[in-house]
Amino acid sequence: MKGFQDALANMKEAQNIGKQITYKSGYSNFTFDLWIVLHMMDCNTSYSHRRQYVTPINQALDERFENMDEFKKEANFKRCLGKLQLSNVIDAVERAKKITCINIKDTAIIKKILLLWLGKQLKKYWQTAN
Structure with missing residues (x-):
């Protein structure tokens, strides 16, 4: 947290020393929104648009x-x-690891299903080709 606040302070200081630089911080991706939520709670839902993260962000941060524009x-x-707090960061890492494990398992299952389907299609092809 301190590192982020230090970076913001450094950007503001750079603006004030007369350079023609303007800094704006921001973010706009699903991953970051999920990361914020994971600091405070599990989030195993898949969202199709980032505006849907406002509900879990509200829940997580009370x-x-x-x-999302208001949050940003x-x-x-x-x-x-x-x-x-630091403990929230540790919790977020653990929650993210759980999601990663689930995604790896889901990917393996999808690969198996696709390989089975492809095998059946190839078998049909070879049967009709011969």
Whole structure:
């Protein structure tokens, strides 16, 4: 957390020394939204649009944002980050590992199903070709 806040402070300082640089922080991907949620709770749901993350973010952080744009406002986002402790980061890593294991198992099952289907299709092809 301190590293992130230090980076923001350094960007602000760089803007103030007269350089024509403007920094804006932001994010916009599913992975980051999931990562925030995993700090506080499990999240095993697949979402088709990032706006759907507002509900688990509200649950995880005990907030009432109406949409992701409201959550992303700098003051709101910083306030939410301030709720996180080192133990939450450790929990998030463990929760992410669980998701990874589930995804690996699911991928293996899908590969087996596809290989079985492909085998049947090849068998049909060879039977009709001969």
